[in-house]
Amino acid sequence: MNSFTLTQATAADEAVRDLTSHDGAAYLGGGTNLVDLMKYNLERPSHLTSLGMLPLADITGLPDGGLRLGALATNADTAWHPEVEKRYPLLSQTILAGATPQLRNAATNGGNLNQRTRCYYFYDLAAPCNKREPGTGCSALTGPNRVCGVLGTSDSCIATQPSDMCVALAALEAVVRVQGPDGERTIKFQDYHRLPGDQPEKDNTLKPGELVTAIDLPAEGYADHFVYLKLRDRSSYAFALVSVAVGLKMNGDTIEKARFALGGVAHKPWRDQAAEQLLEGQKPSPDLFRQVAAKVFAEAKGYGEGSLHNSFKIELGKRAIVRALKQATEMQYEVNPNAFLNSNP
Amino acid sequence: MSQTIATPPTVRLDTDVIGRPVSRPEGPAKVSGAAKYAAEFSVTGPLWYGYIVSSPIAKGKITKIYADEVLAIPGVQQVFSHENVPSLAWFDRSYKDQVAPGGSPFRPLHEPEIQFSQQPVAMVVAETFELARYAASVLRIEYDVDEFNTDLKAAASKSFDAPKGKTGFLPPPKPKGDMDAAYADAPHKVSGEYTHRAQMANPMEMFGTTIDWLGDGKKMKIYDKTQGAPNVQQYLTKIFGLSKEEARIISRFTGGGFGAGLRPQYQVFMAVLAALELEHSIRVVMDRSQMFSMGHRPHTIQNLRLAADDKGHLQALEHTALAETSQFEEETETVVNWSGIMYNSPNSKFDYQLTRIDVNTPADMRAPGAATGSFAIESAIDEMAYAAGVDPLDFRLLNYTYEDPTENKPFSSKRLDACYHEGAARFGWEQRTPEPRSMRDGNMLVGWGMAAGCWDASTQKAAAKAILHADGTLVVNSATNDQGAGTYVIMTQVAAQTLGLPMAQVKFNLGDTEFPEAPIQGGSWTANSVGTAVQNACQEVGKKLLKLAQDMDDSPLKGVDFEDVQFANGCLRANEDVSRSVAITDILAASGEAKIEADGKAGPNPANLLKYSMHSHNAVFVEVKVDEDLGTVHVTRVVDAVAAGRILNPKTARSQVLGGVVWGISMALMEEAYLNNDLGRYVNHNYAEYHIPVNADIKKIDVIFVEEEDHIASAIGVKGVGEVGMLGVAAAICNAVYHATGKRVRELPLTIDKLL
Incomplete structure (x- = not known):
């Protein structure tokens, strides 16, 4: 089997240390995407750093009037949180437009940001895919590509980021808080995901070992329009x-x-x-x-x-x-x- | 819901259960998980697992298999491929199952040649499922890749007349009159090309087989997911040289089949191969992507030309079709004949061609051929009605035929007219304004469309055994199948009513080759065929009961003929005087017999087949709401009026029709296996990207069963409801979209992009 070891981290810095001390390691949040990818044999991590015990599931107010969404709060808890429903109904509605209740109950906010594309070829080991295996080619350029993109594409990849939630977070100008080996930093939401260019294997601008700890929403939630x-x-x-x-x-x-x-x-x-x-x-x-x-x-x-x-x-x-x-x-x-x-x- | 069913007798007895909406006896077992499906059975000893490796290429040849690398993994027992498959049956005929089309059936692991993408090329057997899957994932196989073509249009120039040979296939009807001249001369005419691409049956339960190796010679209990245990048994015994005792097939529950389980699938072949070679119990289950390697509803391009006179009478009808098949078999469907059966045109022409591409052989999928044909003809009839300025319902009534024009025979019964009238009344068709774009609901365009359908009412050879025990319990066995259709409940009803026993005292068993043979479950023939066999078996038991009753001292039934008795409420009694009555348990007690057994058979009636055309019919009325700017279509209301003979159980029959309507919506708006012609491969091979409706897509569906009972079609008056419910739904939706928008879509599925 593709065997792997698993550590149950209890704090963000511990998780980062654990992940960076193992080769081929991955963070495990709700598992709704990663575990599928492992079953499809597309991801073969040799070590998982489980985030389930991290105290990052809270949704709390910020001094500037914004709202902090813990990276481990589930999509369901976020969508139905009274403050989110009242002040950020766009986010609530957007989360609920995605997946199914069962998936939203398990999926985390941090994981939502990091889910992989749903391009058919990424999921099919028999098909060339630059995102899955750089240099093999892009089957979507000429094949069926109903699920693929028309903006910011490159000759090496036309895959799309599949999240609904992230579309609202982009419009709301959220800020992603990450913790890495060099400490904490923030990333503007529009800079979090990247265009494929000639490195389609990279979905986002996280540096090695960095972990999403929270998503901060600005005070303005556009609740009226x-x-x-x-x-x-x-x-x-x-x-x-x-x-x-x-x-x-x-x-x-x-x-x-x-x-x-x-x-x-x-x-x-x-x-x-x-x-x-x-x-x-x-x-x-x-x-x-x-x-x-x-x-x-x-x-x-x-x-x-x-x-x-x-x-x-x-x-x-x-x-x-x-x-x-x-x-x-x-x-x-x-x-x-x-x-x-x-x-x- | 309401429906009209056979007129009940004036006094309804508790044991008169036919026609009542009784629930499935196996329902609690299904919803509680107690019902076991093929991949859930336990075996007596340890169980090994086979995981199938599928070809990534569409055409070519395996040049090397690195089996040794995988065999070195602890726990891996064997790697099967063409390199080590033992010598099996030589001739094609051994591989032909009951519904095999013409050609050479695919032989799993037979040779290094690859004939279609996802062809099974190897199977790894290991001590756990996880290990087998892992080992399969690392098995290295090298291929020489050949040129291939999976594009139907690119192969169209090499098309050929569809050959006869497949069971149930009707060649196109003979031409009548002068089609071309009539078309040229007519004042109103339409023509169009109608297309759908490959669709997958995709039942929820994956194809799987569990084999219990009994350690007694080659004896096996083979739990298989199939729509017909006897067909699987015949296939396996011919190929592997097994006796029936050695290859017992058990299939108690089938989690959907829809045609995919008519032919034995390759996992059962591979499981038996491994069990025999390793002399060990084994389980083999396909994964979801492998479910896309099986037969599919074939990509078909149809062309229609219709012409009518000024009064709206059809003068010309031409229906041609071109369908894909594989390189090695000629899958044939009855596609174009339905036009000729439904509409009488003095001038007509039909053609049905196949062409070969590098895919697996297509297969029957729910309402095979008719779902395809009815989409095209019923769309074209709508276009014709508009061209002639006649209401689409009136146009169909104007061109109604009481005889089957393709065979010049009367219908054994045809109440399509009642379907039209009752369906239209329920739907409110007379409120429709005919002009496209004339109906609105707020910002949404509203469209009302309709269509009709027609399916065979056929009876196949079937048998059943009835065993009445001294305690008054009745067991009836037949090797038929229940893929969710309701076979268990309707056969229980037929048996209970025939012998006048409460349903709770009747147990119907199916899905076991130890039972009398029954046909595969397809073609809507199970209720007709197996139902008649069950009734006959029970009647034979009844005749024995009467004889035993008459042997009793002081029998009140002495001298009464079988025709003059009835079975009701647990008693056998005289029709003329129901007080002349004996309890069935008393008869058995007096006789001293522990049980009474009898066999019953059913089959087609050759005399009736010569004299009559036998069909079920339906009429579908649909409302759609279209957001024109965004191209979204919602099917907000469907009325499906069905004439399918006697309805044994309006509850399960309604479910069949509801499922058919949902399927029709799916076919109309969503379903398509995306074929990548560069890779020669379907690419949306999972439930996330191969779309079928979710609950939110399904709104109001109203089912009507018009009153009909047809004892020519079958002895029990039944015609079958498995396919007919979905017919016409796709056309009715396209017709409604035309009414809403003025846009005629002739290519399925009708996705957002087609209305922009």
Whole structure:
């Protein structure tokens, strides 16, 4: 068997020391992705540093009015936390749009950030895949790639980051707190995941041994004007073809502040700050939204036509942005956010 | 839910259970986990595990297998491959199972040649499952890779007429009149190409086999996941030269089959091979990705041309199809005939071709051929109705046929008209405004569409044995199958009512080759065929009971003929005077017999087959809501009106139809095995990426059984409900989407991108 040893760490610094003192080690959180990958024989860690005992499952307020999400809080506990539901309904809605209740009960926030792509070829040992085995090639460039990206892709990889939660975290401008061999540091969410370039095997900017300890949310949660629009092939348990998380601050009928991010289209949750700026200080209108959508996809590249190939995502993505911005601006905030849970549009 | 079922007798007896919505007797065992499936049985001694290694390439040849490296791992018992498989049966015919199509069946581990991606190339046997899986993962195999083609369109120029030979396959009907001239002259005409690609049956339970090596010569208990234990037994005994006693097949429960379990799958071959070679108990289970290596609903391209006169009468009908098959077999489905059976056009033409690509042989999958054909013809009929300016329901009624035009025979019964009327009434069809884009719900476009379907009502050879014990309990055995359809409960009902016993006193057993032979469970023929055999077996017991009753001292039934008695509430009594009655247990006690046994048989009635065309029918009405900007489609309402003869159990029959509707929604909106033609391989080989509906996708489904009883189709009046429920659903959804949006989608699945 692919045998491995396992240490049950009780503190973050201990976990980091344990991991860095073993070759081929991996952190084990909820296990909803890593254990699958081990069963598929895609990951073969020789040592696991289990994080289950670390005191990082709390969700607590921050002095600046923000909220700290422990890396080991489950996705379910986060989505249903009263402060998250009240102040960051976008995050709550987005988490609940992903996976299944069973998975959300086990999956952790830190693990959500670090889940691997769902590209078909990454999961198929018979298929070349630069992300799984650098240098073997990318089967998705010409093969069925409905699940793959159209923004920020490279010739070596067009995989997408599959998380829903991360799309909201990008829009909310969260900050990731990590601990590594050299101590603690913070990473802006937009810098956490990376584009594939010629190193698609690297999903994020973590340095060797670094462990996610928390995710900090800024005070602004856009609780009055938000939406997560997820378009997918069935109503649940399907990854986004395109998703849009929007948070707006309105002043009367003027958009004062706009943040949005896209899922299902890139190797990272896709934010376009120039497109966001187009919205700020403006009055909502279909033309404005279309202009913003066009800006986001100006550099997009599709990989083939037909339903098995992903060029349709460019048009679908534009339409999704227009719809999401419309929904967020028109939102009547007394509406129970839970009413959106099953409102797959 | 409501449905119309056979008219009950004026006084309903407790033991008149046919037609009642009784629950499955095995239900508690299933939901509590007590019901054992093939890979869950224990064996007498230690159990070893086989893990199958699948080919990563689509075509080529194995040049080297590094088995020694794996055999060196402690606990690994053997590596089976073409290099060490013993000499087995030589001729193709030994490998042909009951439903094998023409050609040379695939022989697992027979030769180094690779004919399809995921072909099983080796099996590692080890002392634990985990070890077997690990050893399989590190087994190095080298290949010479050949050029291949998995693209149906690229192979279309090499197509050929589908050969006869497969059981149940009907060649295309003969042409009538002058199709081309009629089409050219008609005032209204439509034509279109309709496509779906490969779909996988993908039952929840993985294919698996547990073999209990009994240590008595070659005797084995083979627990197999199959839709037909006798078919597996015949296959194995021919290939491995075993006797029936040596290869007993047991299949008590089957966690879905949908056609995938009609033919013996390669894991049972490999398990038997290993058990015989190692003289040891073994378990072999496919993994989910290997479930995509099996037969699938074939990628099919259909072309339809229809023409009608000004009144909406069809004048021309052409239906052609091109389907994939493998390089080594010719899988055939009845695809185009349904158009000819449903609609009478004076001019018609049909064609059905196959072409070979480098994939495994496709296979029957729920409503094989008809699901394919009905999608195309029922979409085209909708297009024709619009072109002729006639309501789609009226158009179907205008072109209704009381005879089967392909065989010029009357239908044994056909209540499709009742399906149309009752379905339309329940749905509220008369509220529909015909113009596309004319109905809305807020921002959503609303579409109402309909379609119809037709399936064979066939009876196969089947047998059953009934054993009535002195305590009044009845055991009935037949080697049939229950893949979830409800066989256990309906056979219990038939037996209970035939002998007038409470259901609690009746035990029906299936899935064991020690029982009388029954056909594989497919084709919607189980209720008709096995039901008739069960009824006949029980009637034979009844005749013996009457004779014994008449031998009793002071028998109240002396001189009464069998035709003049009834079995009810545990008694045998005279029809004319029910007070002339004897308790069945009293008859047995008086006779001194411990039990009474009798066999019953059923089979097709050749005279009826010559005279009649026998089919079940359905009409489907669908509402969709479409978000036009985003391309999303929701099926918000379905009414499926079914005419399937006598309904033995409206509860399980309804479940069958509900499942069929869900399947139809799945086929319409989601299902497709993504074939990568560069790799020659399906790439979405898991439940996460091969999409079928979740609960949130399924809204209101209303099932109607129209009143029908057909004693020509089967002695017990049944036609079968396994396939008919899903027919027309995909077409009705596409037709509804057209009504909603004005866009005609002719390629399944109808995903978001197709409406942008």
